[in-house]
Amino acid sequence: MTGKNANNGKGNTSRLLGGIEGGGTRFNCAIGPSPDEIWARNSFPTTAPEETFARVVEFFKEGEAEYGALSAIGVASFGPVDLQQQSGYYGHITTTPKPHWRYTDVVGHLKRMWDIPVAFDTDVNGAARGEGAFGAARGLDNFVYVTVGTGIGAGIVAHGRPLNGAMHPEVGHMRLPRAAEDLHFPGCCQYHGDCLEGLASGPAIEARWGQKGETLPADHPAWTMQAEYLSMLCMNLTLCYAPERIILGGGVMARRQLLPMIRERFAALMNGYTELSAVSPQDYIVPPSLGERSGEVGALVAAERLAG
Amino acid sequence: MTGKNANNGKGNTSRLLGGIEGGGTRFNCAIGPSPDEIWARNSFPTTAPEETFARVVEFFKEGEAEYGALSAIGVASFGPVDLQQQSGYYGHITTTPKPHWRYTDVVGHLKRMWDIPVAFDTDVNGAARGEGAFGAARGLDNFVYVTVGTGIGAGIVAHGRPLNGAMHPEVGHMRLPRAAEDLHFPGCCQYHGDCLEGLASGPAIEARWGQKGETLPADHPAWTMQAEYLSMLCMNLTLCYAPERIILGGGVMARRQLLPMIRERFAALMNGYTELSAVSPQDYIVPPSLGERSGEVGALVAAERLAG
Numbered sequence A, B: 001m002t003g004k005n006a007n008n009g010k011g012n013t014s015r016l017l018g019g020i021e022g023g024g025t026r027f028n029c030a031i032g033p034s035p036d037e038i039w040a041r042n043s044f045p046t047t048a049p050e051e052t053f054a055r056v057v058e059f060f061k062e063g064e065a066e067y068g069a070l071s072a073i074g075v076a077s078f079g080p081v082d083l084q085q086q087s088g089y090y091g092h093i094t095t096t097p098k099p100h101w102r103y104t105d106v107v108g109h110l111k112r113m114w115d116i117p118v119a120f121d122t123d124v125n126g127a128a129r130g131e132g133a134f135g136a137a138r139g140l141d142n143f144v145y146v147t148v149g150t151g152i153g154a155g156i157v158a159h160g161r162p163l164n165g166a167m168h169p170e171v172g173h174m175r176l177p178r179a180a181e182d183l184h185f186p187g188c189c190q191y192h193g194d195c196l197e198g199l200a201s202g203p204a205i206e207a208r209w210g211q212k213g214e215t216l217p218a219d220h221p222a223w224t225m226q227a228e229y230l231s232m233l234c235m236n237l238t239l240c241y242a243p244e245r246i247i248l249g250g251g252v253m254a255r256r257q258l259l260p261m262i263r264e265r266f267a268a269l270m271n272g273y274t275e276l277s278a279v280s281p282q283d284y285i286v287p288p289s290l291g292e293r294s295g296e297v298g299a300l301v302a303a304e305r306l307a308g
Helices: A047-065 A107-113 A123-133 A198-202 A202-209 A221-239 A259-271 A292-306 B049-067 B106-113 B123-134 B196-200 B202-209 B223-239 B258-270 B291-307
Strands: A017-022 A026-032 A040-044 A071-076 A118-122 A141-146 A150-160 A245-249 B017-022 B024-030 B042-044 B073-076 B118-122 B142-148 B152-158 B245-249
Touching: A017 A047, A017 A292, A026 A047, A026 A292, A040 A245, A047 A107, A071 A107, A071 A123, A071 A292, A107 B245, A118 A123, A118 A198, A118 A245, A118 A292, A123 A141, A123 A150, A123 A245, A141 A221, A141 B017, A150 A198, A150 A221, A198 A202, A202 A221, A221 A245, A221 A259, A221 B152, A221 B223, B017 B049, B017 B123, B017 B291, B024 B049, B024 B291, B042 B049, B049 B106, B049 B202, B073 B106, B073 B123, B073 B142, B073 B291, B118 B123, B118 B291, B123 B142, B123 B152, B123 B245, B123 B291, B142 B223, B152 B196, B152 B223, B196 B223, B223 B245, B223 B258
Parallel strands: A017 A071, A071 A118, A141 A245, B017 B073, B073 B118, B142 B245
Antiparallel strands: A017 A026, A026 A040, A141 A150, B017 B024, B024 B042, B142 B152
16 A cells, blocks of 8 residues: 555555545545545536546545555446446446436446446445445335435335346336326426426426425425325335335425425325334434435445455 | 155155145145145135134145145235234234234244244245246346236345335335326225225226126226226336336236237336336236246245255
């Protein structure tokens, strides 16, 4: 291990981890010896891939100069991504509508710079991993982390590991009933129109009401409608995975009044069905406890596993 | 090992397995040295628990007299059931609406008769296990087995094992959009009204159209509506689990014209979203290949694992 590591008592660790939360809007990078000990962080907008990766590399090269060589890197990436190790596109962002990012080789970019293990997963699996290790789902083997923002997605942990089938789940695009007061808005998903993401993401709120959610007052009918859709999502997630907890994060959930409305409506919808209804909604549907850092912590957790 | 085992070259096996598919309507029992070698079977109606278990015991005791002692028993049971080993109700059918069966101790009944390992799972997990070992999902690590009949339920296999969280999933009760022509039928689920089971199970067909599905002609609008609901189910299952295959079984699926209608509508609904849409619907949404025997074969597969 090399590096000018006389600063702050840092460095000279036997292990240094890199974590990347690659979001569609921002990239967050972190470096440290452990997911709960971060020595440096950086955040920058997601621009074109080459420019974005140049900033990632710059951050970690500076970190290595300061603290020593990286042992492993974990990436929690926006998607869709290819997680099948045997696939020719493993480690790529695949069919994203985001300009310039279709079939971007994320793992390849990193592997060309560092000959070390690179863990690769979805942004939501990363956030789930972070919340599972250090946050609101600590100690649980079965839980769901949902983000409601520009898009809607979820990382599902089942039997202690992120659930990925032939690809990663995409629960944000599930079909749900229309809210009674929402019969005419066509939805804004470019694939499905009025799937959940088309009806309840941040862009859907803006398209339906003509202004961004952040600017809508707390008593606006948008929030009752939002609670209706998200409580139905929680119901379907409960029936599909029987989790011990559902964590609701993302920009839309920053509106604090939403969570109690969702809990109340969820209990009404479930109507006492199965023991799952017996759990107190306060303990069952919760906010992330790592806030906006779930994803980068989760990326470090994944790196740590590979670093051994 | 004891037994009058001179018959048919049977008996004298080092291992004998019992399989029980405990359905809400019928119990099916099977005995043999392996899930694909069944020496005797019996099927009888599900009456009150004591009487039903008396017939189960009678069948297996006769089998033991013929072939030798059982090594292990597997049960695939109607539910809801308690699958948590540490629970006080492990091995019970719990909050079922079926008269006399609430909190019935299935595993306890068997354990009182046989001091051997007893595997316990849901009927749909059992059917999924059977199809995974010897049927339409052979060789796959991620797939879903759905039954559409008196109720709607699914066994989900993820990363090679049945998915059970805090309890088993209950996807039959998920919320889905109403079909355009189905705006007034209230649904028949006693918990949720118009959840999927309330809209698309066998009893829902009968309640909506005033006659049983079996008696409706092939060109009746009921089938287009049924295909709409079941293709939306397949879409949500695809987005939730990203399975490699979905198997659709159960009495309602016995109407052969339904499957191609569901495949066609599913492809339209997915609209090319993610690589999952690239799979041919003919290979992706399929009938069970063990027919009505998936559950009992799966129960034997579970017994086999415990027999070592």
